[in-house]
Amino acid sequence: QVQLVESGGGLVQAGGSLRLSCAGSGRTFSMCAMGWFRQAPGKEREFVAAISWSGGSTRYAGSVKGRFTISRNNAKNTVYLQMNSLKPEDTAVYYCAAEDRAWTVVAGIRPDDYDYWGQGTQVTISS
Numbered sequence: 001q002v003q004l005v006e007s008g009g010g011l012v013q014a015g016g017s018l019r020l021s022c023a024g025s026g027r028t029f030s031m032c033a034m035g036w037f038r039q040a041p042g043k044e045r046e047f048v049a050a051i052s053w054s055g056g057s058t059r060y061a062g063s064v065k066g067r068f069t070i071s072r073n074n075a076k077n078t079v080y081l082q083m084n085s086l087k088p089e090d091t092a093v094y095y096c097a098a099e100d101r102a103w104t105v106v107a108g109i110r111p112d113d114y115d116y117w118g119q120g121t122q123v124t125i126s127s
Contacts, residue, residue: 002025002026002032002098004024004025005022006096006120007021010122012125012126013126013127014088014127017085018086019081019083020036021079021080022096022118023076023078025077028102029074030074031053031103032053032098033107034096034107035050035097035099036070036079036094039120047109050107050109052104052106057105059106067085068081069084081096088127090123094120094121095117095120097111097116
């Protein structure tokens, strides 16, 4: 079982930066691929970024590639999402998620690939 708690959301102006954190509990956290998703009002949940259990492999949605960076510190049971050059269209609730399978080399990009979810953190970008 993995429990996840996101933090770091807030209100920033376009062009600014935020760093989201996802703290995980459970002894299997360091074995799991992790992902970040977001959901804007009236829209479906969409993939943002994912990272393998070791951090050696990352994947990004085209809309955030080059602006967002996903990383993890397994010693601290934490995954991060550094978001730079933020745009109003990045406004959403951001969720972190963990796969249940251990030692995944390539993290999934679909919500169905993930088994554990945090409660979400609101990110609002003003123009």
